[in-house]
Amino acid sequence: MEEYIYKGKQTQFHRLKIAKKKELTKNTFSLEFEIPEHLKENFKFEAGQFVSVRFKAEGEYVIRDYSMTSAPYEHKITLAIKINSPQAVAAQLSENYREGDLLWVSEPAGRFTLISKPSEFRTIVGFAAGIGITPVLSHFKNILHNEPRTRLYLFFGNKSSEGLIFRDELDRLAEEYNNRLQIFYFYSREKAANSFFHGRLDDKKLSLIINQILHLDDTDEESTIWDAVDEVLICGKGEMIRTLANACYHHGIPKKNIHFELFEAFNDDIYPVEKEFPLIENVKVEFNLLGTAYDTLLPDNKEKILQQLLIQKFPVPYSCKSGICGSCECILEEGEVELLENEYLTEKEEINGHILACMSIAKSRKIKLNFDLS
Numbered sequence: 001m002e003e004y005i006y007k008g009k010q011t012q013f014h015r016l017k018i019a020k021k022k023e024l025t026k027n028t029f030s031l032e033f034e035i036p037e038h039l040k041e042n043f044k045f046e047a048g049q050f051v052s053v054r055f056k057a058e059g060e061y062v063i064r065d066y067s068m069t070s071a072p073y074e075h076k077i078t079l080a081i082k083i084n085s086p087q088a089v090a091a092q093l094s095e096n097y098r099e100g101d102l103l104w105v106s107e108p109a110g111r112f113t114l115i116s117k118p119s120e121f122r123t124i125v126g127f128a129a130g131i132g133i134t135p136v137l138s139h140f141k142n143i144l145h146n147e148p149r150t151r152l153y154l155f156f157g158n159k160s161s162e163g164l165i166f167r168d169e170l171d172r173l174a175e176e177y178n179n180r181l182q183i184f185y186f187y188s189r190e191k192a193a194n195s196f197f198h199g200r201l202d203d204k205k206l207s208l209i210i211n212q213i214l215h216l217d218d219t220d221e222e223s224t225i226w227d228a229v230d231e232v233l234i235c236g237k238g239e240m241i242r243t244l245a246n247a248c249y250h251h252g253i254p255k256k257n258i259h260f261e262l263f264e265a266f267n268d269d270i271y272p273v274e275k276e277f278p279l280i281e282n283v284k285v286e287f288n289l290l291g292t293a294y295d296t297l298l299p300d301n302k303e304k305i306l307q308q309l310l311i312q313k314f315p316v317p318y319s320c321k322s323g324i325c326g327s328c329e330c331i332l333e334e335g336e337v338e339l340l341e342n343e344y345l346t347e348k349e350e351i352n353g354h355i356l357a358c359m360s361i362a363k364s365r366k367i368k369l370n371f372d373l374s
C-alpha cells in the first residue's frame with residue numbers, strides 16, 4: 001500500500017494485477033483487476049462507485065478516476081475506459097499496460113449510489129450518454145440481481161451505433177429480464193429508422209419519452225409509468241446532466257431522487273441559483289490544506305469561494321466544481337457561508353459544519369476553512 005496526494009487528499013493506493021484487458025470498441029477498452037484475498041475487504045464497493053488508477057503516461061505518473069462497470073455481486077472490479085484522443089493519457093494506459101502488469105488502484109469511493117430496497121416495487125429510470133454508461137450499467141445489473149420487483153428503463157444516447165459500448169451485454173440483460181428492463185437507444189449523428197430515436201437526450205426528448213414511452217402503466221390504470229418513477233440516474237456530460245436533471249425536476253421528480261455522476265469539471269450550477277446575496281467586499285479567507293496555512297483576500301462574494309481561490313491560483317482540491325464529487329469538501333471553522341444545493345453532503349455532515357467550497361458563497365467578512373478532514 002502507498003499513499004499519494006490526490007485532489008488535495010492523502011489517498012491509499014494498492015498494487016493490483018490486470019487480470020483481463022479487452023478492446024470494447026475502436027476507442028474503448030476494459031480492464032479487470034485481480035484482487036488478492038487480503039485486499040478483498042478493501043475493494044468491496046457499491047454500484048455507482050469508482051476507483052482512481054495511477055499509471056505512467058509519457059514517463060510521469062498520472063491519476064484518473066474510472067467507474068466500475070461490474071456490480072458488487074460479481075465480486076470483481078471491471079472498468080471501461082474511453083480514449084478521447086490519441087494524446088489523451090488513457091491512450092498511454094491502453095498502450096503501456098498488458099494483462100499481468102501491475103497498476104496502483106485506490107479503494108472504491110463515490111456517492112453516486114442508491115439504497116437497496118429488495119422488498120419494494122420500484123421504478124428506476126437511467127439516462128446515460130456514451131462512456132457515461134459505466135456506473136449506470138453497474139447499478140442496473142445490481143438492481144436486476146437484488147431487487148426482484150423493481151422495473152428499470154434505460155435511455156442510452158450515443159453519436160452512432162458504431163461506437164456504442166456494452167450493446168451485447170445490455171441486450172442480453174434486456175432479454176433475460178424482459179419483464180423488468182427496457183432499453184432505448186438514441187443516436188445524435190445517425191438517422192434512426194424511427195425519428196423518435198434521433199437526437200440528443202435533452203428536455204424536449206424527455207417530454208416525448210414521458211408522453212410516448214413512460215405513459216400507460218399496465219400495473220396501475222390510474223397512473224403513468226413516469227408518475228411511478230422512484231429514482232433517476234443520470235451520467236454523461238455536464239450540459240446533459242443539467243438539462244435532464246432540471247427537466248426531471250420540472251416534471252415532478254424531487255431533487256433528492258435525481259442522482260448524477262459527472263466525469264469532468266463543469267464550472268456551472270446543475271440547478272439554477274435562485275437566491276440573491278447581499279454584496280460583501282474584501283472577504284478575508286484563511287484555510288488549512290495538507291498541513292499548510294494559507295490566507296488571502298477575495299475582492300467580493302459574487303463568485304463561489306473555490307472558484308475565487310482557483311482564480312488566485314491556490315492549490316485547492318476540486319474536480320467537478322458543481323457540488324457532485326466532494327473533492328472540495330472542507331470544514332467551516334469560522335464565519336458564515338450560504339451552501340448552495342449539492343448532490344454530495346449528507347444532512348449530518350452539514351450539521352457538523354462540512355461545506356463544499358465550490359458551492360459556497362461567503363456571507364461574512366472573514367471565513368476560515370479546513371480542508372484537512374481527518
Ligand SMILES: Cc1cc2nc3c(=O)[nH]c(=O)nc-3n(C[C@H](O)[C@H](O)[C@H](O)COP(=O)(O)OP(=O)(O)OC[C@H]3O[C@@H](n4cnc5c(N)ncnc54)[C@H](O)[C@@H]3O)c2cc1C
Pocket residue numbers: 050063064065066067068079080081082083084087088089090091110131134135261262263264319325
Ligand atoms: C467519478 C468519475 C468517474 C469516471 N468514470 C470514467 C469511466 O468509467 N470511463 C472513462 O473513460 N472515464 C471516466 N472518467 C473520466 C476520466 O477520469 C478522465 O477524466 C477522462 O477520461 C479524461 O481522459 P484522459 O485523462 O485520458 O484525457 P486527457 O486528454 O489526458 O485529459 C483531459 C483533461 O482532463 C483533465 N483531467 C481529467 N481528470 C484529471 C485528473 N484526475 N487529474 C488531473 N487532470 C485531469 C486533464 O488535465 C485534461 O485537461 C471518470 C471521471 C470521474 C471524475
Ligand code: FES
Pocket residue numbers: 317318319320321322323324325326327328329344356357358359
Ligand atoms: S469540486 Fe466537486 S463537489 Fe466541489
